[in-house]
Amino acid sequence: MERVNRVALIGTGAVGSSYAFALLNQGVADELVMIDLNKEKSEGDAMDLNHGLAFAPANKKIWFGDYKDCAYADIVVITAGANQKPGETRLDLLEKNTAIFHSIVNNVMESGFDGIFIVATNPVDILTYMTRTFSGLPANRVIGSGTILDTARLRFQLSEYFNIDTRNVHAYIIGEHGDSELPVWSHANVAGRSVFDRIQDHPDLYDIQDLDTIFAQVRDAAYHIIERKGATHYGIAMGLVRLTKAILHNENAVLTISGYVDGQYGVDDLYIGVPAIVNRQGVMEIIELNLDSEEKLKFEKSVSVLKETMKPLKESSMYKDSEISRK
Ligand SMILES: NC(=O)C1=CN([C@@H]2O[C@H](COP(=O)(O)OP(=O)(O)OC[C@H]3O[C@@H](n4cnc5c(N)ncnc54)[C@H](O)[C@@H]3O)[C@@H](O)[C@H]2O)C=CC1
Ligand SMILES: CC(=O)C(=O)O
Numbered sequence: 001m002e003r004v005n006r007v008a009l010i011g012t013g014a015v016g017s018s019y020a021f022a023l024l025n026q027g028v029a030d031e032l033v034m035i036d037l038n039k040e041k042s043e044g045d046a047m048d049l050n051h052g053l054a055f056a057p058a059n060k061k062i063w064f065g066d067y068k069d070c071a072y073a074d075i076v077v078i079t080a081g082a083n084q085k086p087g088e089t090r091l092d093l094l095e096k097n098t099a100i101f102h103s104i105v106n107n108v109m110e111s112g113f114d115g116i117f118i119v120a121t122n123p124v125d126i127l128t129y130m131t132r133t134f135s136g137l138p139a140n141r142v143i144g145s146g147t148i149l150d151t152a153r154l155r156f157q158l159s160e161y162f163n164i165d166t167r168n169v170h171a172y173i174i175g176e177h178g179d180s181e182l183p184v185w186s187h188a189n190v191a192g193r194s195v196f197d198r199i200q201d202h203p204d205l206y207d208i209q210d211l212d213t214i215f216a217q218v219r220d221a222a223y224h225i226i227e228r229k230g231a232t233h234y235g236i237a238m239g240l241v242r243l244t245k246a247i248l249h250n251e252n253a254v255l256t257i258s259g260y261v262d263g264q265y266g267v268d269d270l271y272i273g274v275p276a277i278v279n280r281q282g283v284m285e286i287i288e289l290n291l292d293s294e295e296k297l298k299f300e301k302s303v304s305v306l307k308e309t310m311k312p313l314k315e316s317s318m319y320k321d322s323e324i325s326r327k
Contacts, residue, residue: 005248006031008065008073008113010104011080012042015120018237019079020062024049027057028245033065033073036080070111075244078131080104081121086227090122090178091309097121098130102318105134116247116282119258120145120240124177125306126313128258128271133322140282144258147173147273148239150181151256153218161206161214162190162198171195172256172289173218174273175302181273182298183215187289243278250280254287264288267303 007029009016016036023029032049036042046064053060063069070076081097084090101121108117117135119128119142128144135142150173152166159166171188175181188195199206225232246253259276261267264286277284291299313319 004030006033006069006073006075007244008033008035008070008076008108010035010076010078010108011121012036012038012045013079014083014231014233015236015240016077016079017045018233019077019120019240020045020049022234022237022241023244024052024056024060024062026241026245027060028241029060029075029248031061033063033069035065035067035069039064067107067111070108070113073113074115075118075247076108076113076115077118077120077240077244078104078127079120079240081127083231084122084222084226086223086230090124090222091126091305093122094126094309094313097123097127098313098316098318101127101130102134102322105131109135116141116143118143118145118240118243118247120236122177123309125258125271125273126310129260129310130313130319132260132271133319136322138282139260139262140284142260143243143278143283144271144273145177145236145239145243146258146271147175147177147181147256148243149236150177150218150221150273152235152239153221154183154214157214157217158188158190158195161210164190172275174256174275174289175299176306177258177273178305179219180298180302180305181219182295182302183211183218184289184291184295185211186292186295246278247280247282252277252279252284254278257283259283259286261286265291265299265303270303270306272303272306 012034034042034046043064049062081100082093117131124144132142154171155166155169158169168191172184190198256275258271261270275287
């Protein structure tokens with residue numbers, strides 16, 4: 001008999017409830033337990049989703065629960081915490097969300113959880129690092145959504161520009177999930193033809209300068225959406241389901257997640273957006289791209305933004321106590 005797999009979702013706000021809906025519609029997990037500080041909302045969501053089960057691709061179990069339900073979870077997905085208000089950057093959320101994560105991750109670990117964490121809350125790279133610190137789990141079993149959404153946004157923008165199906169566009173955004181991220185144009189291709197060649201093939205239609213505009217649209221997408229509707233949630237929810245599926249179905253899928261980099265790209269001890277092979281073990285391997293000199297400089301800048309932002313956090317008692325208790 002096949003083993004039942006369980007996802008525990010912590011945070012059933014805009015991102016969390018969209019994730020639950022997408023997970024159910026794609027039939028990815030057998031069981032989904034939903035946990036939130038706002039119990040009424042979480043309970044209401046579980047009831048509402050159960051009423052959709054008759055229309056789902058397979059019968060699933062969904063309930064509103066608490067931290068003890070994490071004990072048998074294969075994956076704990078965290079989407080809890082504050083989101084950006086118009087004009088705020090992701091890094092502005094750091095202090096508030098680190099304190100929230102300290103309590104959440106400790107509660108999860110007290111349940112006896114021994115699976116894989118997926119983190120989406122912002123600033124995602126740093127909170128993924130803190131989840132690893134607070135949990136003491138091996139780095140390959142703590143994964144951030146990283147630039148999975150930014151990469152999807154880039155593929156969408158390029159597909160619109162070249163008028164080619166998104167699934168035939170291969171391009172990555174790496175670095176911080178935030179303002180210092182960068183596109184890896186040196187490895188971007190459309191159906192196997194580099195974006196530069198594709199532009200040269202049709203000088204009447206395309207212009208290399210347009211790539212800057214395309215990247216700006218990707219980098220600033222969250223600001224534009226938040227200005228209009230207060231939050232972004234469908235894109236990330238589908239990205240998180242993609243990541244969940246890669247793990248539960250042992251896919252060896254290459255996704256741009258926030259992975260633990262320790263030596264690769266000449267960087268030590270950091271979570272940052274990079275392409276990685278993901279399967280049932282979590283992150284199997286960080287893929288080290290041959291960046292060109294301009295990309296290398298931009299990646300280094302992104303690394304230093306994250307490292308500088310983390311400095312005060314690493315001096316906090318929350319961080320130091322967790323480090324000591326792990327030893
Ligand atoms: N990584 C990515 O690409 C993306 C990340 N995000 C981030 O996801 C996070 C959530 O965003 P939204 O869902 O829009 O926010 P939201 O405000 O709609 O939902 C947050 C939920 O967290 C819950 N919560 C707060 N503290 C909690 C605690 N201690 N324990 C349990 N639950 C708690 C709240 O009750 C609320 O239901 C934000 O940090 C946002 O920036 C959003 C979109 C994309
Ligand atoms: C909010 C956020 O991080 C995003 O939509 O990219």
